[in-house]
Amino acid sequence: MSITVACSRIDRSATIPIGQDVPDYDMCSLELGTTDNAAGNARRRGAIRRRRALLLLHLGMPDAPDVRSVRRYLARVLSDPELIPLPGGLRWLNPLLGRALSSFRAAPAARNYQRIWTDEGSPLRAVVQEQISALQAKLPGQMRVFCAMRYGRPGIAETLQRIAALGIEELIVVPMYPQYSGTTTLTTVREFYRQIKRHKCRIDVTMRSIWYDDAGYINAQARLIHEYVRAHGLTPENTHLIYSAHSIPLSSIERGDPYLLQIRRTADLVTRRLGWPSDRTSLSYQSRPEVSNGLRPTTSRVLADLSRAQRMQALVCPLSFTTDCLETLDRIQTRYREQFEQNGGRFFACPPLNVSEPFIAALKNLALHGRHPVCPHDIEPCLLAAGRTPDPSQEKAEVPIDSLVMVGMSLGSSLGPGQGPQSAHADSEEFRKIKKPRCDVPDMLRAVCDGETVREALLWNTCRRFEFYGWLANTADDAQRAEIVANIRRQLFTHNGKMDAPDVNVLYGPDAWHHLMRTAAGLNSGLPGEREVLQQLHAAQRLAERAGTGGPLTDRLLAHVSDHECRLREQTEWGRFQPDHCYASISRIVQSIGLDLPDCRCVVIGGSTTSCGILEALAERFGVARRQLTLLHRGHGHGGHLKMLRKAIGNGRRIRVNKYDETAAFRAIAEADVVFFGLDRKEPVLTAEQVRGLRDFTARPLAIFDFNLFGSTTGMENVDGVRLYTAEELEAAAAEYARDMCAGEGFARAAEAAGLWIRDHVPISPAEERTCPTR
Numbered sequence: 001m002s003i004t005v006a007c008s009r010i011d012r013s014a015t016i017p018i019g020q021d022v023p024d025y026d027m028c029s030l031e032l033g034t035t036d037n038a039a040g041n042a043r044r045r046g047a048i049r050r051r052r053a054l055l056l057l058h059l060g061m062p063d064a065p066d067v068r069s070v071r072r073y074l075a076r077v078l079s080d081p082e083l084i085p086l087p088g089g090l091r092w093l094n095p096l097l098g099r100a101l102s103s104f105r106a107a108p109a110a111r112n113y114q115r116i117w118t119d120e121g122s123p124l125r126a127v128v129q130e131q132i133s134a135l136q137a138k139l140p141g142q143m144r145v146f147c148a149m150r151y152g153r154p155g156i157a158e159t160l161q162r163i164a165a166l167g168i169e170e171l172i173v174v175p176m177y178p179q180y181s182g183t184t185t186l187t188t189v190r191e192f193y194r195q196i197k198r199h200k201c202r203i204d205v206t207m208r209s210i211w212y213d214d215a216g217y218i219n220a221q222a223r224l225i226h227e228y229v230r231a232h233g234l235t236p237e238n239t240h241l242i243y244s245a246h247s248i249p250l251s252s253i254e255r256g257d258p259y260l261l262q263i264r265r266t267a268d269l270v271t272r273r274l275g276w277p278s279d280r281t282s283l284s285y286q287s288r289p290e291v292s293n294g295l296r297p298t299t300s301r302v303l304a305d306l307s308r309a310q311r312m313q314a315l316v317c318p319l320s321f322t323t324d325c326l327e328t329l330d331r332i333q334t335r336y337r338e339q340f341e342q343n344g345g346r347f348f349a350c351p352p353l354n355v356s357e358p359f360i361a362a363l364k365n366l367a368l369h370g371r372h373p374v375c376p377h378d379i380e381p382c383l384l385a386a387g388r389t390p391d392p393s394q395e396k397a398e399v400p401i402d403s404l405v406m407v408g409m410s411l412g413s414s415l416g417p418g419q420g421p422q423s424a425h426a427d428s429e430e431f432r433k434i435k436k437p438r439c440d441v442p443d444m445l446r447a448v449c450d451g452e453t454v455r456e457a458l459l460w461n462t463c464r465r466f467e468f469y470g471w472l473a474n475t476a477d478d479a480q481r482a483e484i485v486a487n488i489r490r491q492l493f494t495h496n497g498k499m500d501a502p503d504v505n506v507l508y509g510p511d512a513w514h515h516l517m518r519t520a521a522g523l524n525s526g527l528p529g530e531r532e533v534l535q536q537l538h539a540a541q542r543l544a545e546r547a548g549t550g551g552p553l554t555d556r557l558l559a560h561v562s563d564h565e566c567r568l569r570e571q572t573e574w575g576r577f578q579p580d581h582c583y584a585s586i587s588r589i590v591q592s593i594g595l596d597l598p599d600c601r602c603v604v605i606g607g608s609t610t611s612c613g614i615l616e617a618l619a620e621r622f623g624v625a626r627r628q629l630t631l632l633h634r635g636h637g638h639g640g641h642l643k644m645l646r647k648a649i650g651n652g653r654r655i656r657v658n659k660y661d662e663t664a665a666f667r668a669i670a671e672a673d674v675v676f677f678g679l680d681r682k683e684p685v686l687t688a689e690q691v692r693g694l695r696d697f698t699a700r701p702l703a704i705f706d707f708n709l710f711g712s713t714t715g716m717e718n719v720d721g722v723r724l725y726t727a728e729e730l731e732a733a734a735a736e737y738a739r740d741m742c743a744g745e746g747f748a749r750a751a752e753a754a755g756l757w758i759r760d761h762v763p764i765s766p767a768e769e770r771t772c773p774t775r
Helices: 037-046 067-078 088-116 123-138 156-165 182-198 215-232 250-254 259-274 299-308 326-342 357-369 428-434 438-448 478-493 509-520 532-547 552-571 581-593 609-621 640-649 663-671 688-692 727-742 747-761
Strands: 002-006 013-017 052-058 144-149 170-175 204-207 240-246 281-286 313-318 346-349 404-410 454-461 465-472 505-508 602-605 629-633 653-656 674-677 702-706 722-725
Touching (some): 052 123, 052 156, 052 182, 123 144, 240 259, 281 299, 313 326, 326 346, 404 509, 438 478, 454 532, 465 509, 509 532, 509 747, 532 552, 552 747, 602 609, 640 653, 702 727, 727 747
Parallel strands (some): 052 144, 170 204, 702 722
Antiparallel strands (some): 454 465
């Protein structure tokens, strides 16, 4: 997405991209920029076909295998601060270090490239041209396909100039690294956006930067291995399968790089799809010279261990390499082969995906429809070992749902009830009376869940819903059940002796389960399909465990919900629509005020799931470097929620405080350009008097985004240079985003398909249904 931004730190205006992603919906009819609004609106009204293109991004290869060309190529690679990070004050040394290292490594590297060079030139370039041709034949209409190299040629800058010269209005970008890493995806994406900004390209960009668990990619990788082992007569009984991935420094993982988790997940999903036994499978890493302290074990070590164990047949699959390059053609095909065969073993090397038919189809679907994550519970080992005995631990216990009850209220959905149970909705003022701070929830749950009438319970307490889900001890007597529910209503909705919400919704059994499923899928949200809903539900589960009101019934129910939600998105077009609520709220306001977030120092206050969503949106969608992020939160130094916060902040600064009015909190706010409140509490934590003395905000303004429905600040409208955006304004921005999405092509069809899928898999109140369906 592109907008005209009046940059506060440079004396000019520039058309720059906002974030690394735009929503997966309606890539050809939605104009979100503030530039040329009239033209954008005309295009929407007239449904004029926009010129679209697909851009594949690779790391690259040298222009030729001679020492001079290789030295020039290595200098660009080794000067990249994402690859060889130096302290902030020493980054000016990166180019000098790159040139020095390339002088020493050019000659041996040139010999390696000479071994793999072909009569057609670079093997990478040849395969990429085949990929372009194959994709061009499959993509619709006049959609063009281009490629660009991060370090080689054609470069990103010259490719963007070609694209702009052709009048392309919509560009879908796919970095050809399925697993996200700072050493591959991030450096390439940042360079892409830097060139977009530099050349003032007015192009709407859709970035497909993460696809490690995409169903099409997983299936393509598994089928490629299956075809190879079948052609060579290999079986799990006589062959050990090694997934070989490129290595990155351990320091990158410690700073929050998700590569290790994603490559492990990819290997696990491919193994399940293939049906290869896990005890005959290894994941290892190919170390490069610049990775002195990389991931372990190395592929060389795994091969050596196999030789010592007298397992004399090995199959190496280049898991993270989608296209032939030096790592696959020289290191795997030559060096690892020589190492293993010298010890008397038989070595097999599966090629990369290159231009295999399933992979080209997967790339096409990824480009047009976005990532479709695989649900692990849905994978069947249908390619190999189909007759193996299933693992009993993987079988799911049934969940009796006759005793399930939902008592609560929520704000209205953008879609209405659809195929779900009918329920009333609160307006904003009514909901504010109902909503409770997170810190009050444990005591409320303990008061309701006495073990005799209510066995287990959780409270789904967010900025849009306040819903209690509990398991009643006695459901045979309707009168007794009504009495229990009346007591729950009194405990949750009575304040100072007065009922805050007389029209509370109550749903029983399958109706409660059906409503829960629709809500978890985002069909009952103000921003349909939003990704945070399921995270909020699991946060409610953790809070119930802390209160002592969780248990096996609740755990199994939520496992079913997660499984169904994953399969729903995979099996219907609803998987295309996964907007991010924090991104949707912030992006509309950022566009309207011309705020250049990647250049801002950002502080996020609060340890909620909303705070995690804000951090992820800033880093992954707006392109804010995590070193520019600060997280202020209260809480203990352990627990699953803290792990989630650590992952979200990455290598940013994390400050744990006892109170939000401590000196450390004020110091962070004084240094910030933007402050985000992800709190859930009634008492404000920041007043105008506290803010005024921090700095001169008229010289350097401060923007405050407050997601707290109760309000985290007071008196900010009286402070010059401070602009506050309240929860109501953020909700209105998300609603505007939702309206555009709902009007987009294919949305209504996808929402209807999702509702029908849930109706078929989670029936409403049938007398014969007594358990949650397991598949």
